[in-house]
Amino acid sequence: MLELQNLHVYYGAIHALRNVCLKINEGEIVTLIGANGAGKTTVLRTISGIEKAKSGKILYNGQELNSRSASDIVKLGISHVPEGRRVFSAMSISENLEMGAFTRSDKSQIKKDLDNIFSLFPVLLERKNQLAGTLSGGEQQMLAIGRALLSRPKLLLLDEPSMGLAPLIVKDIFSIIRDINKEGTTILLVEQNANMALQCANRAYIIKNGRIDIEGNAQALLNDEQVKNAYLGG
Amino acid sequence: MDQFIQQMVNGISLGSIYALIALGYTMVYGIINLINFAHGDIYMVGAYVGFALTTFLHFSFFPALFISMLVCSILGIIIEKVAYKPIRNSTRIAALITAISVSLFLEYGMMYFVKAETRTFPALLPNKQINLFHTNIVLDIRNLYIIFVTISLMAILQYIIYKTKVGKSMRAVSLDRDAAQLMGIDINKTISYTFAMGSALAGAAGVLVGTYYNSINPLMGVAPGLKAFVAAVIGGIGIIPGAVFGGFFLGITETLVSAFGGSLYKDAVSFTILIFVLLVKPNGLLGKNIKEKV
Ligand SMILES: Nc1ncnc2c1ncn2[C@@H]1O[C@H](COP(=O)(O)OP(=O)(O)O)[C@@H](O)[C@H]1O
Numbered sequence: 001m002l003e004l005q006n007l008h009v010y011y012g013a014i015h016a017l018r019n020v021c022l023k024i025n026e027g028e029i030v031t032l033i034g035a036n037g038a039g040k041t042t043v044l045r046t047i048s049g050i051e052k053a054k055s056g057k058i059l060y061n062g063q064e065l066n067s068r069s070a071s072d073i074v075k076l077g078i079s080h081v082p083e084g085r086r087v088f089s090a091m092s093i094s095e096n097l098e099m100g101a102f103t104r105s106d107k108s109q110i111k112k113d114l115d116n117i118f119s120l121f122p123v124l125l126e127r128k129n130q131l132a133g134t135l136s137g138g139e140q141q142m143l144a145i146g147r148a149l150l151s152r153p154k155l156l157l158l159d160e161p162s163m164g165l166a167p168l169i170v171k172d173i174f175s176i177i178r179d180i181n182k183e184g185t186t187i188l189l190v191e192q193n194a195n196m197a198l199q200c201a202n203r204a205y206i207i208k209n210g211r212i213d214i215e216g217n218a219q220a221l222l223n224d225e226q227v228k229n230a231y232l233g234g
Numbered sequence: 235m236d237q238f239i240q241q242m243v244n245g246i247s248l249g250s251i252y253a254l255i256a257l258g259y260t261m262v263y264g265i266i267n268l269i270n271f272a273h274g275d276i277y278m279v280g281a282y283v284g285f286a287l288t289t290f291l292h293f294s295f296f297p298a299l300f301i302s303m304l305v306c307s308i309l310g311i312i313i314e315k316v317a318y319k320p321i322r323n324s325t326r327i328a329a330l331i332t333a334i335s336v337s338l339f340l341e342y343g344m345m346y347f348v349k350a351e352t353r354t355f356p357a358l359l360p361n362k363q364i365n366l367f368h369t370n371i372v373l374d375i376r377n378l379y380i381i382f383v384t385i386s387l388m389a390i391l392q393y394i395i396y397k398t399k400v401g402k403s404m405r406a407v408s409l410d411r412d413a414a415q416l417m418g419i420d421i422n423k424t425i426s427y428t429f430a431m432g433s434a435l436a437g438a439a440g441v442l443v444g445t446y447y448n449s450i451n452p453l454m455g456v457a458p459g460l461k462a463f464v465a466a467v468i469g470g471i472g473i474i475p476g477a478v479f480g481g482f483f484l485g486i487t488e489t490l491v492s493a494f495g496g497s498l499y500k501d502a503v504s505f506t507i508l509i510f511v512l513l514v515k516p517n518g519l520l521g522k523n524i525k526e527k528v
């Protein structure tokens with residue numbers, strides 16, 4: 001479904017991604033893990049068209065995405081939940097969700113999808129007229145995911161959805177991610193919580209200093225001595 | 235008391251002009267963090283378009299107002315595309331220098347075409363004084379027109395910003411540009427809409443001032459532009475209600491200071507208030523620090 005071929009990305013003089021190759025098949029949960037500053041967020045931002053690759057290719061169902069605008073990429077079915085959630089804090093929860101459906105014009109279908117989001121996250125329905133900035137971290141994460149789903153993505157990019165959340169809520173978020181995948185959405189999950197991510201994913205890539213260091217079956221990596229020592233806290 | 239009410243109406247009318255111009259400053263700042271120093275000159279262009287339409291083509295007030303707003307919104311879009319878009323990711327000082335250059339270009343470009351002399355704007359509105367409810371309060375009809383047009387435009391703006399897709403995308407971009415992009419919002423289009431709306435309001439202010447004072451010149455945008463900028467900062471730059479509040483606040487203050495004997499000091503009072511506000515509430519009177527939640 002998505003293929004990154006020999007991707008190089010720079011921030012000025014900083015060479016953030018070096019020769020990154022990565023593949024996601026339809027229906028999978030693929031996780032990209034690695035230390036802080038390794039380049040995980042940059043991978044997602046480049047797929048979404050916010051950063052531009054210096055060289056290499058991004059292929060989505062055979063189509064090259066490199067020169068597409070961020071808004072075209074959303075229309076093609078890729079939706080991105082950014083690191084730190086980035087809800088529109090001074091807008092209400094319903095307005096945030098409305099923004100998620102920005103590229104769509106099928107009003108009655110949007111209404112149905114909105115009802116689905118509210119049944120997935122009842123807490124959002126209760127507070128739909130409240131400003132998003134007043135929600136707790138976990139609720140903001142749910143809002144950010146709901147907002148991303150409203151563009152009807154075929155591929156959902158999630159950047160550290162567990163960041164800063166209490167363990168119980170992290171469990172909820174991961175179970176929601178699995179549910180979304182079961183409904184047919186392919187997922188690329190970026191995480192620092194490598195343990196949880198590997199348990200949830202089918203396949204995994206480990207990125208180190210902007211390069212893909214290790215790739216493989218998630219279950220296998222979970223039991224790999226080298227990975228255990230380096231990323232799973234021994 | 236009668237005197238006070240009359241002066242309040244004058245103040246609200248002057249404040250309307252400041253508020254209309256301040257809105258454009260604040261909307262543009264909210265979306266691209268740029269102080270558009272050419273904004274006062276767009277107001278001047280609006281006045282000249284109104285002048286040309288009414289003097290040479292004999293348009294009446296409302297059609298002239300509408301076409302002026304349209305011309306200014308197109309001018310605003312062009313200025314952004316030609317001058318500001320190429321330097322969007324440059325330093326703030328580069329942006330500032332560009333904005334000042336655009337301002338000088340509009341002022342002296344206009345002077346080249348229409349000469350530097352002051353022109354007489356036709357009296358479009360009935361210059362009539364009315365007694366309010368048979369009291370001694372005398373009101374100038376033109377003030378009421380200014381206030382009426384301003385309030386209507388603000389109501390329309392409010393509607394656009396809070397109820398339409400374009401307005402919501404403007405708010406989203408000003409809150410978080412990257413997140414807005416991830417929603418599929420086209421940033422370039424949204425910035426164009428913002429310049430169009432802000433410039434249209436300045437154009438309206440230009441026509442209103444032309445009909446009120448009956449005289450216009452190519453440098454007429456400098457002083458009100460600066461005052462409106464002060465108003466936007468007092469209210470909290472980037473915050474739309476702040477611009478409205480700051481505009482009316484400054485207009486009323488200046489009028490009352492002049493009316494009660496201090497006309498020489500009115501500018502000094504304005505800038506003293508600005509300094510005071512910046513010392514006490516650097517984000518403006520309606521500004522607040524939005525804390526991020528984790
Ligand atoms: N906007 C930026 N400007 C300059 N350097 C950046 C920027 N964003 C990220 N970087 C650098 O790129 C590298 C990768 O960052 P990032 O993709 O955010 O890593 P991760 O998400 O894995 O923590 C880091 O060295 C970081 O300092």
Ligand SMILES: [Mg+2]
Binds near residue numbers: 037040041042083
């Ligand atoms: Mg990151």
